Amino acid sequence: MKKVIIAIDGYSACGKSSTAKAVANILNYSYIDTGAMYRAVTLYFLQNFVSLTNPVEIDSSLKEIDIEFRYNTKTGKSDTYLNGLNVENEIRQMTVSNSVSEVSAISAVRRFLVAQQQKMGKKKGIVMDGRDIGTVVFPEAELKIFMNADMMVRAKRRQDELLEKGDLVRLEDIIDNLKKRDLIDTSRADSPLRQANDAQVIDTTYITFEEQVEMIIEAVGEKILS
Numbered sequence: 001m002k003k004v005i006i007a008i009d010g011y012s013a014c015g016k017s018s019t020a021k022a023v024a025n026i027l028n029y030s031y032i033d034t035g036a037m038y039r040a041v042t043l044y045f046l047q048n049f050v051s052l053t054n055p056v057e058i059d060s061s062l063k064e065i066d067i068e069f070r071y072n073t074k075t076g077k078s079d080t081y082l083n084g085l086n087v088e089n090e091i092r093q094m095t096v097s098n099s100v101s102e103v104s105a106i107s108a109v110r111r112f113l114v115a116q117q118q119k120m121g122k123k124k125g126i127v128m129d130g131r132d133i134g135t136v137v138f139p140e141a142e143l144k145i146f147m148n149a150d151m152m153v154r155a156k157r158r159q160d161e162l163l164e165k166g167d168l169v170r171l172e173d174i175i176d177n178l179k180k181r182d183l184i185d186t187s188r189a190d191s192p193l194r195q196a197n198d199a200q201v202i203d204t205t206y207i208t209f210e211e212q213v214e215m216i217i218e219a220v221g222e223k224i225l226s
């Protein structure tokens with residue numbers, strides 16, 4: 001059967017990753033969480049006190065960064081590794097969330113990660129989620145989805161996610177973080193978050209997770225059969 005590239009973009013915490021993962025499972029496709037890659041670079045920069053305003057330091061630091069995804073047989077999910085260490089939990093913490101949009105606005109960081117993402121998509125049969133997948137990484141993707149949801153719904157979802165990992169964070173702090181990130185993500189000069197002209201929009205405020213997944217699977221079917 002014809003294999004395609006599925007690009008899933010949208011705002012933070014509107015259900016992109018879990019939906020993308022489920023779609024990839026059903027189709028037996030690879031799933032790539034590009035947000036995790038930006039988070040891993042951010043973690044490295046924080047740990048190594050890299051100055052975000054020093055291009056020379058940024059370039060030399062990027063050369064030291066190796067990011068991989070490895071399947072975790074215990075959880076059945078893929079974990080993010082930074083230079084050989086599992087950082088899946090660390091990259092989801094608020095310290096990283098508070099700096100990730102600033103780091104991902106740096107063009108050198110984007111060039112570094114986009115090149116790796118494009119390599120990963122060479123084989124097709126891939127679901128990639130992020131902010132610029134349908135517009136910059138794979139403008140030729142056969143299916144583009146743009147997801148959004150009401151701010152309160154997004155914040156509650158992110159709070160639940162953090163709680164599952166043992167982190168109790170106030171809703172106000174999460175809303176504040178999401179608003180700041182939305183602003184930086186949509187207004188940065190390099191590859192801002194925006195809906196591709198040919199993307200299908202899914203607002204997840206009032207639909208169930210199963211419905212989101214089903215909508216995408218149906219849309220894929222139309223692409224594969226056309």
Ligand code: DC
Binds near residue numbers: 132
């Ligand atoms: O999907 P996420 O919330 O884990 O993404 C974290 C940040 O990474 C997000 O605030 C913006 C950035 N990002 C990006 O700029 N481009 C991508 N393709 C994916 C994420």
